[in-house]
Amino acid sequence: MLEIKNLHVTVDGKEILKGIDLDIGAGEVHAIMGPNGSGKSTLSYVLAGRDGYEVTKGSVRFKGKDLLDMSVDERAAAGVFLAFQYPLEIPGVTTMNFLKTALNAQRKARGEEELDAVRFLKLVREKAKPLNVTDDMLKRALNVGYSGGEKKRAEVLQMSLLEPSLAVLDETDSGLDIDALKTVAEGVNALRSPERAMIVITHYQRLLDYIVPDVVHVLSNGRIVKTGGKELAHELEKSGYAGYGADAA
Amino acid sequence: MSEKATQKLVETYRGAQSALPGAGGWLARRRETAIDAFTQTGLPHRRLEEWKYTDLRQVLEKAILVPAPAHDGALVLPELHSATAFSAIDRYVLVFVNGVYQPGLSQLAHLSKGAELCALAEVLHEQWAKDIVERRFDDARQAEDIVDLNTALMSDGACLRIRKGVKLDKPLHLFFLGADAGASHTRNLILLENEAEATIFETHMGEVASFADIVTDVALGEGAKLNHVKLQDESSEAIHLSTMRTRLAASSKLSSFTLTLGCGVSRGQNFVLFSGEGAEANVDGAYALKGKQHLDQFCVIDHAVPGCTSHTLFKGVLDGASEGVFQGKVVVRPQAQKTDGRQMTHALLLSRDAAMNAKPELEIYADDVQCAHGSTVGELSKDAIFYLRSRGIPEAEARRLLVLAFLDETLELAPHEDARDALKLLVSDWFSEAGL
Secondary structure, three states: OEEEEEEEEEEOOEEEEEEEEEEEOOOOEEEEEOOOOOOHHHHHHHHHOOOOEEEEEEEEEEOOEEHHHOOHHHHHHHOEEEEOOOOOOEEEEEHHHHHHHHHHHHHHHOOOOOOOHHHHHHHHHHHHHHHOOOHHHHHOEEOOOOOHHHHHHHHHHHHHHHOOOEEEEEOOOOOOOHHHHHHHHHHHHHOOOOOOEEEEEEOOOHHHHHOOOOEEEEEEOOEEEEEEOOHHHHHHHHHOOHHHOOOOO | OOOHHHHHHHHHHHHHHHHOOOOOOHHHHHHHHHHHHHHHHOOOOOOOHHHOOOOHHHHHHOOOOOEOOOOOOOOOOOOOHHHHOOOOOOOEEEEEEOOEEOHHHOEOOOOOOOEEEEEHHHOOOOHHHHHHHHOOOOOOHHHHOHHHHHHHHOOEOEEEEEOOOOEOOOOEEEEEEEOOOEEEEEEEEEEEOOOOEEEEEEEEEEOOOEEEEEEEEEEEOOOOEEEEEEEEEEOOOOEEEEEEEEEEOOOOEEEEEEEEEEOOEEEEEEEEEEOOOOOEEEEEEEEEEOOOOEEEEEEEEEEOOOOOEEEEEEEEEEOOOOEEEEEEEEEEOOOOOOOEEEEEEEEEEOOOOOEEEEEEEEEEOOOOOEEEEEEEEEOOOHHHHHHHHOOOOOHHHHHHHHHHHHHHHHHOOOOOHHHHHHHHHHHHHHHHHHOO
């Protein structure tokens, strides 16, 4: 599904990613752990296509195509989804309107029929219910005045509605209490499927108790320094990142 | 009075004087006083604080100042959505072409009982018209001095009087079309007696190099309610100078909203004077400018009595090399306790060459009041665009969504539901056409 080869990325002239290799197959959930400043968020932004992240070397192929050649919205329509660490507040655009515009834009880009208001409403309600996203939230401006937990639930709702093939969850656990974390993790787990790959980026092992990964990578100073099974997360919890060429964070 | 434009305007007055409405009566004397005052002060220029960003003297230097010819023949509306924006709303229509009332094109059948509507010339014998014309607002004199020019040269306009307790059953639409290049001086007089209510739409459009000078004098009696929606979509050669002066008696309410989608150089002035307690004034607007358009919104709210509420919000987007100006002042007099006054302006620059000058001011002499003012100028958030695009929304659509969302807050304040929907559609079209 996703093949990253020798990926080097600079931001403002500074090299942040220094040769990443990563191969993720359909149905797999990979966790990327690492201390602050190791390049975790940079990796997620490069995959989503944010401006200001310059790929100086290497390649990223998604479903056999050159991902780096595609614009931000083309990547989304092709099935890449980034759940933001800090979802943006968009005053004046209701969550409902945003979801409909996004879903129909993707359907249009893929040559599928756009959903009319009635069908869309039915679909969004069906997806919103298990995530405790209320009609009231859907009517409000996107993420405006949402609590931390509401923002993350809204991100998972977007993911559930857009049904990406590759979901990148950037520090989805940040700012969540344990109950909110459980709701969000349940939402994510419900989306696990043999056709879908996920990258779960996190600083702490806590999230991985709820979203159990198939593979864990440790990212440090722009490189993947260790790869292992889910037990690697527990090791890190005990030893910290000190042994991986970075300060204990 | 050395500079050319002032001189030309005074000459125009001397030439037209005997043919202007009200010759030989009180208005003729009033016109004389006005032209003398105008001759003394001349056209305003940028050395005056109130006109710092819009040098009217310089603007009119190159303008056609002689009156536009009387228009005959069929009415040809510009092919703009604005021309038909309010068409679906059941309303009375009063059409002015080149500043001249066109009874044949107007629809006034069955005006509510207790409502009187006529052209300026027909109302001059009435005392209420005289009272309203002779009224003076004390504050911001320099901004208001330009009214003298209008008083001297006013040749036509819509005059509406609603009797006590009467509610105008349908909105009244004043449609001003500039069909030929040249000047027009319009004076509208609106009197809503106690507890009277009315909704007025105003459309200004044209595809010519017009100079439209409009003064609208409004008096609201106790408990009266006026909703006002103004739409301006003129050519990039048009010069638009409008002044609305509203005096509010106790418990009356003004809700005025202006949408500007097209203009060359435009100065819109709003003066609100509270003369009775418990009144409310909302003076809001939205604009979308491109090319070299220049729009100056000037707004003075005078809380002369206690317990009144005012709200002003102007939001606009500026593309190309357009220029926006907002100058506003909320004055709270010493006796005006329990005033609630708010004045905000926000602008979004869509291009590096666009500019915005904003100067909101508060002058507070009372201590038990709630007042706020503020101003922001910014550009579309790159992060927000990225966020929307990361969900599959193409860049152009993302920008459009964000800009419309930005304007939506103020468009929501337009005081008539159907008109509000019409304005929203126009704004949406504007963005499609501007290719943003």
